[in-house]
Amino acid sequence: MKGDTRQKLKFPKPSPFRKYWGLATKTVFLNHGSFGACPKAVLAVQSEFRRRMEAEPVQFLWRHYEGPLDVARNALAKFVGARPKDLVFVPNATTAVNAVVRSLQLQPGDELLTTDHDYNACHNVLVETARRAGAKIVAARVPFPVRNADEIVEAIVGAVTSQTRLVMVDHVTSNTALIFPVERVIRELEARGVDTLVDGAHAPGMVSINIKKLRPAYYTGNLHKWLCAPKGTAFLWVREEKQEGVQPAVISHGNNRPRPGYTGFQDRFDWCGTIDPSGWFSVAEAIRWMNKLVPGGWGEVRKRNHDLAVKARRILCERLGTKPVCPENMLGSMATIRLPDKYQDVPVKGRIDDEQLRLYDEFGIEVPFFRIGTAAVRYFRVSVQLYNTVEEYEYLADALRQID
Numbered sequence: 001m002k003g004d005t006r007q008k009l010k011f012p013k014p015s016p017f018r019k020y021w022g023l024a025t026k027t028v029f030l031n032h033g034s035f036g037a038c039p040k041a042v043l044a045v046q047s048e049f050r051r052r053m054e055a056e057p058v059q060f061l062w063r064h065y066e067g068p069l070d071v072a073r074n075a076l077a078k079f080v081g082a083r084p085k086d087l088v089f090v091p092n093a094t095t096a097v098n099a100v101v102r103s104l105q106l107q108p109g110d111e112l113l114t115t116d117h118d119y120n121a122c123h124n125v126l127v128e129t130a131r132r133a134g135a136k137i138v139a140a141r142v143p144f145p146v147r148n149a150d151e152i153v154e155a156i157v158g159a160v161t162s163q164t165r166l167v168m169v170d171h172v173t174s175n176t177a178l179i180f181p182v183e184r185v186i187r188e189l190e191a192r193g194v195d196t197l198v199d200g201a202h203a204p205g206m207v208s209i210n211i212k213k214l215r216p217a218y219y220t221g222n223l224h225k226w227l228c229a230p231k232g233t234a235f236l237w238v239r240e241e242k243q244e245g246v247q248p249a250v251i252s253h254g255n256n257r258p259r260p261g262y263t264g265f266q267d268r269f270d271w272c273g274t275i276d277p278s279g280w281f282s283v284a285e286a287i288r289w290m291n292k293l294v295p296g297g298w299g300e301v302r303k304r305n306h307d308l309a310v311k312a313r314r315i316l317c318e319r320l321g322t323k324p325v326c327p328e329n330m331l332g333s334m335a336t337i338r339l340p341d342k343y344q345d346v347p348v349k350g351r352i353d354d355e356q357l358r359l360y361d362e363f364g365i366e367v368p369f370f371r372i373g374t375a376a377v378r379y380f381r382v383s384v385q386l387y388n389t390v391e392e393y394e395y396l397a398d399a400l401r402q403i404d
């Protein structure tokens, strides 16, 4: 820490849940959204899988691979309301989006529809795939600030044309931190004969998911964010009749080595070259462990996080004098908040904004800043996980007011 600014503010006391995570003690960690944070107990289970793998690499990876993978897949299938046979693990949502989009058979003139709230890495997958096929990208303009779910549905549906082959829509957007009405979007697109790929990178653990009910063509979700599983854990769900046409981003043995009891889809994805599968194998434990942390299980985890996100946003908007960007029911466990005027109209200098670096260096606060829209309006985003407290957001508000 540099300077003495920090001494002027009282450092917030940690939450009673904080001890279950290995987060650095002098950090106020308000950015669960970027990469998640895995509890120590889940990491211990992962370490045990790693120990077993390194004790007998060949036995573990050749002979005893499917057992723990299926335990994890079955637990996850139950958690997201899907059949295990339609579900495969991937290292991250980006990999899943690559698999789906790059498997499409596109013709020149076809259109891939996304929104201007999409995640840059996934947007790039669309751009490169479209470029190779002579197809076109269309980005529906979803208003931000946004008043209600209708505005989102109308923006997406209004951008569909007879050339639209796929719509990629976020379940929870990244920079703008909005829960999108994905079920309504999927039904509207279905009625027009258009497939939806749901980018649910932030959804598992933050919002309740029932994929059978949603029934998009494709759904991917990260497990290393809000499910609190180890890094490198995500899933891809593909509707049965679409599975044959989807190849993984990395093709390996599965294409010509069927295993009894598994679908071709699972054969192709379950092994994509040698990796450390201990994170995937620990997914059932992450689901189980988080579920028993509070009396009401996952429902209570989601509710507590949402309630604190709402409260944190109220405090921050009030103390900074800025208006909320969406109704409270569009928030999950994150909130994006407009920075006060004194922060606006500052040119971009480095990869990370100066004030964001100062919050960390001088106050120990980890929180991301963004520039959103064509006017590059500056915002920051807070995340809420069980290890956070209301005092931490008050401390952030005070720190933001001190920086000049």
Ligand SMILES: Cc1ncc(COP(=O)(O)O)c(C=O)c1O
Pocket (backbone or CB within 6 Å): 033, 034, 092, 093, 094, 095, 118, 119, 121, 122, 170, 172, 173, 174, 199, 201, 202, 222
């Ligand atoms: C909406 C969205 N999609 C995709 C991703 C990519 O996740 P990953 O880097 O784990 O592939 C993110 C990451 O934050 C995201 O917010």
